[in-house]
């Protein structure tokens with residue numbers, strides 16, 4: 001799409017989205033969740049999922065959270081609140097620098113390729129002062145099939161026995177829909193992430209719909225909105 005067309009498309013999406021009211025807060029929200037919901041009022045390609053990331057991270061009472069793919073730190077914003085609340089380490093990695101910053105003393109930003117860094121993760125954990133099992137792993141990087149497969153191979157061995165692993169962009173589309181009905185612009189990744197995740201799980205559901213099931217030892221919850229989020233909980237009965 002050329003620049004003028006992209007601007008027109010963005011203008012149309014913006015005008016359409018303006019007519020849709022934002023999400024209301026619920027009475028059970030803690031201060032952090034309220035803050036995250038406020039942050040998520042800015043509609044992005046991940047805004048639907050920030051509260052879910054926070055709640056799923058808290059659910060495993062993590063000691064170690066690893067996030068692959070930071071960009072400007074929307075997911076990091078949510079995960080840093082979960083880490084602070086549970087006194088967990090939060091390791092955020094991206095191959096590009098980020099403008100995000102946190103004063104939380106157990107937050108580390110790693111500037112590296114995620115596959116390369118995986119080889120040194122146990123050494124890094126040892127030097128930093130924590131044990132390597134990862135309680136919560138969030139993957140949101142290249143969105144491509146080959147890379148997602150390699151990420152699963154490289155990082156799965158570090159996932160703790162009751163750990164949760166979450167993938168974003170498991171329902172990528174040129175135009176995606178959020179849960180409030182608003183629309184956003186994405187790109188066609190040829191089902192790269194969902195294909196790799198489903199192959200790993202030996203499962204085959206329609207990613208354009210919500211789905212729950214047990215596969216390959218994981219309790220799976222797939223949320224189709226906002227480019228898709230797929231949650232793999234290792235904890236049985238979760």
Ligand SMILES: C[S@@+](CC[C@H](N)C(=O)[O-])C[C@H]1O[C@@H](n2cnc3c(N)ncnc32)[C@H](O)[C@@H]1O
Nearest residue numbers: 069070071074075094095096113114140141142
């Ligand atoms: C979609 S953005 C991440 C969005 C972020 N989670 C958020 O909430 O805003 C994807 C990021 O993955 C990073 N990335 C892509 N391939 C990578 C790789 N092989 N290793 C590390 N980071 C990578 C990119 O630099 C980019 O910042």
